[in-house]
Amino acid sequence: MNGTTTDDRDGTTARHIPLGRPPTSRRDLLVKALWIGVWLVFLSSPVEDLAGGGHSTAATVAGSCGLAVFVAVYLAMVFRNMGRPFPPxxxxxxxGVLGVLATVLACTLGSAWLGLFVYLAVAFGATLPLRAAYWAVPASALVMYLIGLRSDEKQARGLVVLALLIGFAMTGVGQLVRTTIELRKARATVAHLAANEERLRLARDLHDLLGHSLSLITLKSELAGRMLPGHPEQAARQVADIEQVSRQALVDVREAVTGYRRPRLAAELAGAQVALAAAEVVAEVPADPDLAGVPEEAESALAWALREAVTNVVRHSGADRCAVRLLRRETLDGPVLELTVEDNGSGGSGKGPGNGLTGLTERLEKAGGTLRAGRAKQGFRLVARVPATPAPDVGSGA
Structure with missing residues (x-):
């Protein structure tokens, strides 16, 4: 889940608090506080009991202080630490503090305070380990029922069911938060490992590309230096070899850098899934594309097409659904790989193709492909095709 989602389509910014992560701004804090306040409304019974004047002044003051401490401990226990590693x-x-306060207040001030045990069950379910929560939640409900037998058995019976249901439901919520935090950490670890692997691959490729060439240049430079006084013609040949080797090394480095910069369709599909989810667009994206035999230039052109299409969906379409399909088709010109991106948004501006689509058309044509883009029945559709097999070598005919 994401903490901030910026929607460029209408200039608004949609913000929500990410699961398992504390608020990072005043607005997030206010939203979370309001959400907490909704659930604290169930404390209205103890508050009404205190305000009703049915207790002595000392009992009212003590009850108010006890309720304030109970709420403070409850919030600190549940909402600040739910799902985080917490010392047992x-x-x-x-x-224990919550349990003692709930028991003392309910025993001394009456049945109106039995609802505190529901909050106790919530706290146990949200923060305790699963094994401990499985006995702590029923235990809190049992204590509440036993106390309620003295004053209002019917109310106690109804609150027992509520405490059990909400308490065990919160065990699932707490587990979900913990799992989300672990997943977020795992994603960060995977990204870090991927970056390290890419650096290692870059180091290996540079070593393979430049190690031999630089060694040869060094050797020939030393040889030319020794030949220069007595054999200038041989030294000149060595210098010419040095120039040729250095030019070839430069070509190899440029090709390698081009390969690093070339987008990959599988990576773009994964990025499209993340981008659409962040924009709160329901996405259908293929997970494992079949790219066997597809030329690198054609794959790169489709990756650029996908990137441009998803960018348009997120920024301009106003869509809430987007489907990405990748199919192999047989045409009169041979097998092609077809990418379709279709949304249910506004269908474009209607002012003709923009610079992005124009450049994309040129890129696809260079790779031997085609691009069709325009309004569909319920939005906008982009269809990009590239050859699924390498182009035949014209010069190798029999």
Missing amino acids: RAVFGLG
């Missing part, structure tokens, strides 16, 4: 002693300590 702190968890059980705060849970």
Whole structure:
């Protein structure tokens, strides 16, 4: 989940608090506080009991202080630490404080305070380890029922069911938050490992490309230096060889850099899935494309087409659904790989192709492909085709 989603289509910014991550701005803090406040409305019974004047002044003050401490500990235990690694002693300590406060307040001030045990079950379910939560939630419900037998058995019976349902539901929520945090860490680790692997690959390729050439240039330079006084013609030949080797090394480096900069369709498909999800667009994206036999230049052209199409969907279309399809087709010109990106948005500006589509058309034509883009029944459709097999060598005919 993402903390901030910027929607360039209408100039608005949609913000939501990411799961398992603390708020990072005042607005996030306000949204989370409002969300917390909705659930605290169930504390209205204790508040009404205190405001009703049915207790002495000392009991009212003590009850108010106890309720304030209960709410503070509850919020600190649940909302600040849900899903995070938390010291077991702190968890059980705060849970014990909540349990003692709920028991004392319910026993001394009446059945209106039995609802505190529901919050206790929520706290146990959200923060305790699963094994501990499985007995702590029923135990809190049992204590509440036993206390309720003294004042209002019917109310206690109904709250027991509520405490069990919400408590065990919160065990699932807590597990979801923990899993989300672990997934986020795993993604960061994978990205770090991928970056390290790419650096290692770059180092290996540069060594393979330049190691031999630079060694040969060094050797021939030393040889030319020794030949220069007595054999200038041989030294000149060595210098000419040095020039040829250096030019070839430069060509190899340029080709390698071009390969690094060339986008890959599989990577662009994964990036499209992430970009569309971040823009809150329901996406259908193929996971494992079949690119066997597809020329690198054709694959690169399709990758550029996909990038341009997804960028247009996110920024300009106003769509909430997007389907990406990748199919092999047989045509009169031979087998082709067809990429289709279709959304249910506004269908484009209607002012003709923009610079992005114009450049994309030229790029596809250079790779032997074609591009069709225009309004569909429910939005905009882009169809890009490239040859699925290398072009035949005209000069190698029999």
